Amino acid sequence: MKKLICILILWVVGVPMAFVQEPVGYGKRMPSLLPQTQQSETTAFTDSLYNAWHLSSYQLSKEVFTYAYTGYQYLLHKQALKKTHLLTICDYSKPSTARRLYVLNTETGELLFHSLVSHGKKSGGLYATSFSNSNSSHKSSLGFMVTADTYFGRAGYSLHFDGMEKGFNDQVRNRAIVMHGSYYVNDWKAEEGTAVGRSYGCPAVPYAMHSVIINEIKGGSCFFVYHPTAMYLHRSKVLNSKFTWPVLLAKNSAGSAASYTSFSSVR
Numbered sequence: 001m002k003k004l005i006c007i008l009i010l011w012v013v014g015v016p017m018a019f020v021q022e023p024v025g026y027g028k029r030m031p032s033l034l035p036q037t038q039q040s041e042t043t044a045f046t047d048s049l050y051n052a053w054h055l056s057s058y059q060l061s062k063e064v065f066t067y068a069y070t071g072y073q074y075l076l077h078k079q080a081l082k083k084t085h086l087l088t089i090c091d092y093s094k095p096s097t098a099r100r101l102y103v104l105n106t107e108t109g110e111l112l113f114h115s116l117v118s119h120g121k122k123s124g125g126l127y128a129t130s131f132s133n134s135n136s137s138h139k140s141s142l143g144f145m146v147t148a149d150t151y152f153g154r155a156g157y158s159l160h161f162d163g164m165e166k167g168f169n170d171q172v173r174n175r176a177i178v179m180h181g182s183y184y185v186n187d188w189k190a191e192e193g194t195a196v197g198r199s200y201g202c203p204a205v206p207y208a209m210h211s212v213i214i215n216e217i218k219g220g221s222c223f224f225v226y227h228p229t230a231m232y233l234h235r236s237k238v239l240n241s242k243f244t245w246p247v248l249l250a251k252n253s254a255g256s257a258a259s260y261t262s263f264s265s266v267r
Contacts, residue, residue, distance in 0.1 A: 041248055042070070053109035060102055064091050068224045071144040071238045072106070073245040075222050080146055080164065082220025088147075090117055090203055092128040092140065092227040096196040101205065103217060113213050118185050120201035128227060133163075133171045138200045141169035141177060142232045145223045150214060155180035155204075159214045161223060165238055169225070177201045181210025 046066045050056070055065055068089045075081050085107045094100040101117035104110070119128035122138040132139035143165035150159050158180040163169030169177075182204040184197025197204075203225070205213055217223065233239065 042073075042245060045245075045247065046070075049109070053104070053111070055111075058102065058111060058114055059094075059098070060089065060091065061093075064089065064093065064226050067226060067233075067239060068222075071224055071236075072222045073247060074238045074241055074243065075144060075146065075164065076246045077243050081222055083147075083217070086112075086217055086221035088217055088221065088223045090223070090225045092119055092123075092142075092225060095126045096128075096198070097126065101203070101213075103213065112216060113209070115205050115209055115213065116185050116187070116196055118182065118196060118199045118202065118204040121198035123198070123201070131168075131227065131229065131232075132201075133168055133175075135171065135175050137175075140201050140203070140225065141172055141175075142225050142227055142229060143168040143236060144238050145169055145172060145225070147179075147217050147219060147221045147223055150218050153178075153180075155182070155202075157181065157211055157214060159218050165236060168232060168236070175201060177203075179203050179205065179210070179214055181205060181207035183207050 043066075046069050047062070049069065050062050050065050056062070068087060072087045076084060085105055087104045087106050089102040089104070091100040091102070096116070096119060099114045099116055101113065101115040102111060103113040103115075105112055120132075120137070120139040122132075123130050123140045128140055130139055131142045133141055141163065143163070145161040145163050148160040148162050150157065152158070155178075158178040160178055161169075161172045163172045180202060182197065182199070185204050185206050186196070187206070204210075
């Protein structure tokens with residue numbers, strides 16, 4: 001009996017570590033679903049745009065831009081965009097006192113707008129840390145959306161969104177999450193270093209700028225709300241889909257592997 005117990009103990013101690021399963025996503029990024037060759041191509045492409053458009057000078061990180069541009073290419077692939085030359089990034093990794101809304105012209109590389117933008121009052125104070133797709137949560141929603149129609153409501157001139165990611169933002173219409181202008185989003189509060197006023201989940205912009213921003217991006221352009229929330233980054237079907245980027249298809253069909261400047265003007 002003692003001999004049997006000793007054998008069992010030795011077997012348990014000697015079980016290979018391969019049988020011990022680490023929690024999914026623990027201490028590592030989820031692997032890309034793109035083929036390795038295409039992954040290197042997309043990385044080279046986004047790096048070239050990021051540098052050519054001087055986005056670091058506007059404190060937009062390369063990582064955030066890469067996520068945004070990946071989803072933008074996905075929506076182009078799905079033919080979900082009517083305004084294909086625009087990409088708006090709302091970077092909620094930054095505090096509300098920072099200019100964290102970026103509107104880019106993807107044909108020229110021009111930064112059209114760089115503005116303050118609010119987050120939901122239940123998403124956090126100075127920083128947004130919690131997000132939701134539920135009614136009455138008063139939280140912002142993450143992910144890729146497409147700008148839609150405009151209307152005049154209680155907040156004045158406003159812009160509807162259509163959420164592209166089930167479980168993350170597909171309820172924005174029902175929740176009345178819209179872009180509108182607000183007097184509580186302003187430079188003097190930002191300069192004080194205190195949290196800019198918060199919404200019920202809407203990306204509200206300074207009242208003095210809301211009409212021109214809305215008129216520029218309305219009607220079918222890409223709008224991306226970013227935050228380094230692991231669950232979103234790992235589960236987003238947009239960010240983790242396997243597809244060939246339209247811009248790379250165009251490059252390959254044109255036979256130009258040496259330069260990307262024919263697909264983006266360097267200012």
